[in-house]
Amino acid sequence: MLGNSPILQGVLTIVLGVGGCIGYFWASNIVLDKVIFPAKGANAGKNINRANMVRPWLFIFPAFAALGLYLAYPVVGSFIRSLYDRSGDTFIGFGNYAWLMQDSEFQQAVFNNILWALVVPAGSTFFGLVAAQLTDRLSWGNIAKSLIFMPMAISFVGASLIWKFVYANDADIGIVNAFREWVFGADSVDPLQVSFWNNFFLMFILIWIQTGFAMVILSAALRGIPEETVEAAIVDGASPLQVFFKIKVPQIMGTIVVVWTTITILVLKVFDIVYTMTGGNFGTQILPSYMFEFMFRDDGRATAVAFVIMLIVTPVMVWNIIQARKEMR
Numbered sequence: 479m480l481g482n483s484p485i486l487q488g489v490l491t492i493v494l495g496v497g498g499c500i501g502y503f504w505a506s507n508i509v510l511d512k513v514i515f516p517a518k519g520a521n522a523g524k525n526i527n528r529a530n531m532v533r534p535w536l537f538i539f540p541a542f543a544a545l546g547l548y549l550a551y552p553v554v555g556s557f558i559r560s561l562y563d564r565s566g567d568t569f570i571g572f573g574n575y576a577w578l579m580q581d582s583e584f585q586q587a588v589f590n591n592i593l594w595a596l597v598v599p600a601g602s603t604f605f606g607l608v609a610a611q612l613t614d615r616l617s618w619g620n621i622a623k624s625l626i627f628m629p630m631a632i633s634f635v636g637a638s639l640i641w642k643f644v645y646a647n648d649a650d651i652g653i654v655n656a657f658r659e660w661v662f663g664a665d666s667v668d669p670l671q672v673s674f675w676n677n678f679f680l681m682f683i684l685i686w687i688q689t690g691f692a693m694v695i696l697s698a699a700l701r702g703i704p705e706e707t708v709e710a711a712i713v714d715g716a717s718p719l720q721v722f723f724k725i726k727v728p729q730i731m732g733t734i735v736v737v738w739t740t741i742t743i744l745v746l747k748v749f750d751i752v753y754t755m756t757g758g759n760f761g762t763q764i765l766p767s768y769m770f771e772f773m774f775r776d777d778g779r780a781t782a783v784a785f786v787i788m789l790i791v792t793p794v795m796v797w798n799i800i801q802a803r804k805e806m807r
Contacts (some may be wrong), residue, residue: 499540506536523800553788560782564775569594574782584783587768590677591746591790592735594764597678600740601685603734606692610700613693613721623697627690634687634688634750641683642755645669683751688744692737699733700726732804746791765790 510532511517515525563570577583584647609626613619629637646652647661647668655666703726711725727734749766752758758767769783 505562510536541577555603556781557785560778560785562778566777574778576783583763584768587763587765590764594681594745595742597681598745599685599738602688602692602741603738605689606736607696609693614700623693629687630690635754637683637687638751638754645679648666648736654714670756673761676760676762680751680755684748690743695737696733699730703729732801736798736801739794739801742794743791743798
């Protein structure tokens with residue numbers, strides 16, 4: 479019974495994990511200093527220098543091994559699997575990729591993903607920047623920030639279910655149809671089945687969630703702007719809008735880019751919202767939901783789509799890392 483105890487398992491994991499790390503570093507130092515490069519004899523000085531050059535690589539080896547096991551190996555394995563047919567027995571080269579390029583549903587998914595990548599980061603960053611600026615000027619700004627940030631605490635599935643009621647095809651439940659009926663006297667429609675525009679209804683859910691994230695980061699950046707530059711602009715007769723767009727925004731442009739690219743990476747991997755709201759139907763298919771269609775019936779095509787998603791995400795992720803490092807300097 480003790481073996482099934484979560485507490486005991488947690489304690490053993492901590493003890494073995496920490497003890498294993500200490501043991502590894504202790505043993506590797508002994509082997510390096512006593513066996514491979516002993517600090518004695520005529521070459522003692524050279525051996526000490528060699529050991530000091532090797533030691534950092536010896537210490538980071540476990541991290542590299544873990545990254546290779548959990549990152550590199552799955553990527554290589556997925557790419558190899560994408561070169562085989564549905565059964566995984568017959569090598570077909572780039573046949574799965576060639577099929578994807580000709581599939582109209584895949585083309586629709588790519589188009590929708592591009593649309594998401596353009597609209598959601600722009601909308602989230604814009605509303606987050608506006609919220610950050612306005613809430614900093616309010617006496618109850620912290621309360622407003624808490625309310626705006628609150629959707630970040632909701633899972634994508636939970637947020638989707640909330641907005642499914644908002645978009646409900648019933649004026650007594652759905653706010654959208656209630657507004658249409660009250661203002662225009664129009665009959666109820668299902669917004670999620672309106673071709674093309676239904677994508678924007680889904681995007682707004684993610685914008686609603688991510689605006690809080692953008693607001694928090696950009697609010698911190700705005701507070702870091704030197705007051706001298708703002709005061710000098712006001713003395714020179716700049717209006718509040720000019721101060722905001724010509725003084726503040728240029729000084730936090732690096733942070734804006736980081737927020738933008740971070741949300742873009744999230745958008746390229748989003749799945750929950752589309753799957754919960756429409757299941758990828760009515761022209762709302764995106765690459766992750768498209769991949770999910772093949773996951774349990776054609777591993778070759780599913781892994782090919784997964785590899786395409788990785789190729790799309792990687793440049794954005796690298797760009798985000800570069801910009802984040804610039805911000806830290």
